[in-house]
Amino acid sequence: MNIYDIAELAGVSIATVSRVVNDSPRVSEKTKQKVRTIMEEHGYTPNVFARGLGLDSMKTIGILCPDVSDAYMATAVAHLESRMHEHGYDCILCCSGFEQSVKEKYVSLLLAKRIDALLMVGSTYAGTGESDKNTQYVRDAAKQIPVFLINGFLDGENIYCAYGDDYQATYDVTSQMIETGRKRILFLCDSHSYSANQKLAGYESALKAHGLPVLGDLKLYVKNRIHTVRDILLERRDLRFDSVVATDDGLAVGAIKYANAKLLKVPENLCITGFNNSALSICSDPELSSIDNRVEELCNISVDNMMKILLGEETEVNRNNRIPCRLIKRCTTDF
Amino acid sequence: MNIYDIAELAGVSIATVSRVVNDSPRVSEKTKQKVRTIMEEHGYTPNVFARGLGLDSMKTIGILCPDVSDAYMATAVAHLESRMHEHGYDCILCCSGFEQSVKEKYVSLLLAKRIDALLMVGSTYAGTGESDKNTQYVRDAAKQIPVFLINGFLDGENIYCAYGDDYQATYDVTSQMIETGRKRILFLCDSHSYSANQKLAGYESALKAHGLPVLGDLKLYVKNRIHTVRDILLERRDLRFDSVVATDDGLAVGAIKYANAKLLKVPENLCITGFNNSALSICSDPELSSIDNRVEELCNISVDNMMKILLGEETEVNRNNRIPCRLIKRCTTDF
DNA sequence: CTGAAAGCGCTAACAA
């Protein structure tokens, strides 16, 4: 059943059917009704490929993230899908992992699919914030379609970023630890992404601002697996620390497990904060204080900006959207 | 840059270019090389819409799930995407929630996009296992394209199911609780889906098989939020139980929080099992014993079957794939 | 307000 069949059944031309499908005002209400009835009776659906060929768009966007099975990204993807759906767009989801070549391959694949825009979730797509060669593929993609980065910043034409102020959040929380008497703050991290580097910078700045030394030993990079973190901490008997600033909830829960194993009082003897305010934070015991970088808001900003761009209002949109994070206080902090 | 441009630059016809793109054997190696060089030099990518129009396929499948932000579904989606990608297929992701009308709308939307197959994750799409009217839309979709159901069973032409044996798993775990001396086993549940009903049946069978009464009071349906579960349990001072069979890890963790709040010894005074073996289970304290229904295997079965069907080997595939679950033992059980 | 017809870029049957 195609547009010709409908046209014939309705006794009009295909042009008229097309106009009805697209709700053009240049059709009399009477023929509109007539055609619509026929279409419904026969369950007609326009062929999206043909339409795509003509319009060079299938109203589809690409969502790229390293791994949807990660809670943070899953939340983001769920929210993005829902918001895009409101606007009549479908989402092609791709999980690239963290490897450069795979990320690049996925982006070209997505571009070949002629998506209308590309949404990238996760600061891994922003590089480390230093060299440019690892982010060139993003810039190249932006030459073809608008690119939206969630949770990372990358400066470039047609690249629109929305991210939480990880620097400030980490600065603040570190400062509060110091102000409540902590002197040896462990920085627990699992990557060197743009976001991770921002958090590190915030941590170091706070130490310096309060006249504390930045100790290499207290910057610990480990795999983000709860038991692994706990065990590493347990083994490092040389390492002394009275508090933990973790860049992810999983790492922080590892620290909680460590505290429980050593029978340390939390937060009195060990003060801990996590990042992302995930389900883990209310699952652990004691429950974890965690910095919420408000993914849903980041998603909303990106989607709103995208719709503006797609409708040709690029002049009105800010390429650099940084929003404050907030600390969700639970039981592993006393501030 | 389209096929005509390439053809002209290479001094061949568009048919030849098309053959090169599709790696047809009916082109001399020499011209193949020549054309390929030109294509690369100019960064030519075939237009997927035009190709889709001709082949009536864009090598895209639809993945429908109620909510990707749920850990179980996120894992499934991540795995599915990765496996489909291996086979050169892209995935359109849709999150339908649990409302009937929305689920139906999403399915028609996906069908209109001319996907090659539909993957549905979650037993909500299998109905309750009783009436047929809630699953008619699934059967209708199956008239157009093959439908694959993960974690639920629905009998029907062109519908292929893969699910864990929730009945048996729940039967076994309930039996073990009884055999280790428990007499009042609370069944904690948050839905009436096909899967939930299977679990309930397993629970009830086990009670009967061991000569224990099936008590209405001990079947508790609550919202799947950790603190809510804990609070409800705390309030129900009339309710006596010595063990908990939860249909989801979140519910089970709620029970753990309840036990901790009441200073009950786990598992001695309260034995608890969860379902899905999610990240929550190693996060809680004590860590949760949980039934793993092996999503990844379910996904693999579905993807393998799908590829067979898409390649026209439907005779070889089983529509009803039930696989055993396994209990991952941690600290909330003593068996 | 409606229709005829020219694309959109590719695939595949048919010719050569």
Added chain:
DNA sequence: TTGTTAGCGCTTTCAG
């Protein structure tokens, strides 16, 4: 081995 050409189903000028 290669080229010609007729679709695939829709959108959109251009005429009327």
